[in-house]
Amino acid sequence: MTLAASQKDFMAQVLDEDHALPDGWSARHAAGLAIYRNNYRTSLVEALRSTYERTASYVCEEAFRQAAVHHLITHPPKSWTLDRAGDGFPDTLRELFKSDPEVAELGWLEAAMQRAFVAADAAPLDAAGFAGATALFTEDDWSAMQLAFLPGTALAPVEHDIPALWRAVDPDGESPSQADRLDAPMHLLVWREGLKPVFRLIDRSEGEAMAALLGGTSYGDACAMLVDRLGEEAAIAQAGAMLGRWLHDGLIESVSSPAARG
Amino acid sequence: MMNTISRFDGFGLGLRRTHYADFLDGDVPVDFVEVISENFMVDGGNPLRVLTQVREKLPVILHGVSMSIGSAHGLDCEYLRRLRALAERIEPLWVSDHLCWTRTSAHNSHDLLPMPYTEEALRLVCDNIDHAQEALGRAMLFENPSSYLTFPEDEMREWEFVAEMAKRSGCYLLLDVNNIYVSAHNHGFDASECLRALPHDRVRQIHLAGHTDGEIKIDTHDQPVCGGVWDLYREAVALAGPVATMIERDDGIPPLPELLDELDVARSIAAGTRSKVAA
Numbered sequence: 001m002t003l004a005a006s007q008k009d010f011m012a013q014v015l016d017e018d019h020a021l022p023d024g025w026s027a028r029h030a031a032g033l034a035i036y037r038n039n040y041r042t043s044l045v046e047a048l049r050s051t052y053e054r055t056a057s058y059v060c061e062e063a064f065r066q067a068a069v070h071h072l073i074t075h076p077p078k079s080w081t082l083d084r085a086g087d088g089f090p091d092t093l094r095e096l097f098k099s100d101p102e103v104a105e106l107g108w109l110e111a112a113m114q115r116a117f118v119a120a121d122a123a124p125l126d127a128a129g130f131a132g133a134t135a136l137f138t139e140d141d142w143s144a145m146q147l148a149f150l151p152g153t154a155l156a157p158v159e160h161d162i163p164a165l166w167r168a169v170d171p172d173g174e175s176p177s178q179a180d181r182l183d184a185p186m187h188l189l190v191w192r193e194g195l196k197p198v199f200r201l202i203d204r205s206e207g208e209a210m211a212a213l214l215g216g217t218s219y220g221d222a223c224a225m226l227v228d229r230l231g232e233e234a235a236i237a238q239a240g241a242m243l244g245r246w247l248h249d250g251l252i253e254s255v256s257s258p259a260a261r262g
Numbered sequence: 263m264m265n266t267i268s269r270f271d272g273f274g275l276g277l278r279r280t281h282y283a284d285f286l287d288g289d290v291p292v293d294f295v296e297v298i299s300e301n302f303m304v305d306g307g308n309p310l311r312v313l314t315q316v317r318e319k320l321p322v323i324l325h326g327v328s329m330s331i332g333s334a335h336g337l338d339c340e341y342l343r344r345l346r347a348l349a350e351r352i353e354p355l356w357v358s359d360h361l362c363w364t365r366t367s368a369h370n371s372h373d374l375l376p377m378p379y380t381e382e383a384l385r386l387v388c389d390n391i392d393h394a395q396e397a398l399g400r401a402m403l404f405e406n407p408s409s410y411l412t413f414p415e416d417e418m419r420e421w422e423f424v425a426e427m428a429k430r431s432g433c434y435l436l437l438d439v440n441n442i443y444v445s446a447h448n449h450g451f452d453a454s455e456c457l458r459a460l461p462h463d464r465v466r467q468i469h470l471a472g473h474t475d476g477e478i479k480i481d482t483h484d485q486p487v488c489g490g491v492w493d494l495y496r497e498a499v500a501l502a503g504p505v506a507t508m509i510e511r512d513d514g515i516p517p518l519p520e521l522l523d524e525l526d527v528a529r530s531i532a533a534g535t536r537s538k539v540a541a
């Protein structure tokens with residue numbers, strides 16, 4: 001067997017305890033292999049637990065361990081960085097905790113906070129900076145304007161009061177047994193203030209507009225979405241208020257307009 | 263020809279999150295710190311800020327766990343690019359990783375998996391080291407790992423493999439004395455014989471750590487250095503001469519003063535050994 005083939009086989013042994021031992025391997029080999037397999041599993045479950053510490057506390061230790069092991073079997077890690085071993089884990093939680101959808105929402109928040117924590121450093125645009133950047137904008141420029149949000153900014157729809165759940169869960173101790181449902185679906189927004197990841201709930205129209213802008217939609221098209229949802233007058237007020245909040249919170253890194261000249 | 267790595271005679275600790283404040287706010291009596299490279303191969307944020315500030319006070323060693331230098335599937339170019347960027351930013355004493363493999367083209371075990379000690383594996387490791395040293399623009403140190411099994415196809419002993427690896431690739435060695443102790447127990451070889459057979463002029467750093475006892479000893483880095491490892495350290499210092507020594511503690515991390523006391527034990531053993539060698 002070539003080294004490439006034997007490493008592939010060894011990896012299969014590490015990932016799956018039912019994989020047959022190579023020819024000529026003894027019980028001593030099997031005992032050694034069991035240590036590697038256990039190291040792999042323990043360190044990855046630990047890595048997930050450290051990113052998803054509140055989720056682990058909320059669903060209880062054993063249920064979390066089972067979910068983590070399930071995730072490792074269905075999504076064996078591919079990247080060199082342990083930070084990415086939890087990629088897709090909120091989806092696994094959604095699937096495993098079908099009748100408790102707040103679990104996946106809490107998991108999403110923890111993952112987004114972790115990503116924001118190590119996102120690239122960038123200085124946010126303040127109101128004066130924004131005014132300067134858009135001073136020469138024509139009507140067309142405004143409508144074609146693209147907003148670049150600070151690295152690490154992330155957003156997801158939620159149906160539960162996840163900020164309250166986050167505060168109520170003690171990663172090392174007691175946790176509430178359920179989460180409050182929101183009166184209406186909202187979006188949960190995560191970004192970084194200086195070195196510190198933070199979050200807040202935003203209403204659905206703001207969330208949808210921001211999701212579109214994060215996906216590269218122009219400001220004009222995002223405003224058109226608002227008009228469809230809120231009507232013209234309310235949309236104009238909402239668009240102005242949103243932009244003001246985002247600048248105030250330091251969410252916007254830069255603005256540009258493909259229509260702008262010179 | 264890769265650049266050479268000068269000897270650095272000093273005593274250091276791993277920089278771990280629980281001790282960030284000690285290192286940022288005070289003057290910790292160490293000569294260097296070692297960090298796990300991957301924890302800082304990120305885009306930005308607090309970890310890099312902390313490391314940059316600690317670097318203003320102390321020399322730093324970048325110690326990696328994910329290069330997978332023994333991988334038959336080659337090295338990950340994105341990984342090498344990020345590591346180079348970190349090294350250029352931090353200007354470390356040196357960059358190290360382990361003689362092991364962690365990944366195939368499809369999966370990553372995040373564990374230090376063992377190499378068969380064959381000529382095929384040796385050629386592959388040396389090719390990969392050439393690639394890594396070229397990509398980083400600097401020579402590296404590689405560490406002897408703890409292992410829990412040996413392969414039926416082995417053609418040479420671990421120390422023969424390591425010596426040949428250093429000779430062919432021009433890399434330097436990070437001698438983990440605890441790993442020798444653990445592997446010697448697990449595979450029934452003589453730890454001192456192994457130590458004596460390694461090329462001492464290539465050693466630039468020594469790791470000390472604790473392990474978990476059992477029929478197969480496990481390299482857990484979660485307890486103090488044991489007596490047998492201190493004895494082996496005495497022999498290692500006599501053979502390798504003045505090199506950097508550091509204590510690895512990754513789990514059950516005690517308050518800093520406890521680790522500093524342990525480091526003082528290393529200092530006094532090294533001082534005693536050297537005065538004896540000089541006399």
Ligand SMILES: [Fe+2]
Nearest residue numbers: 405438469510
């Ligand atoms: Fe080590």
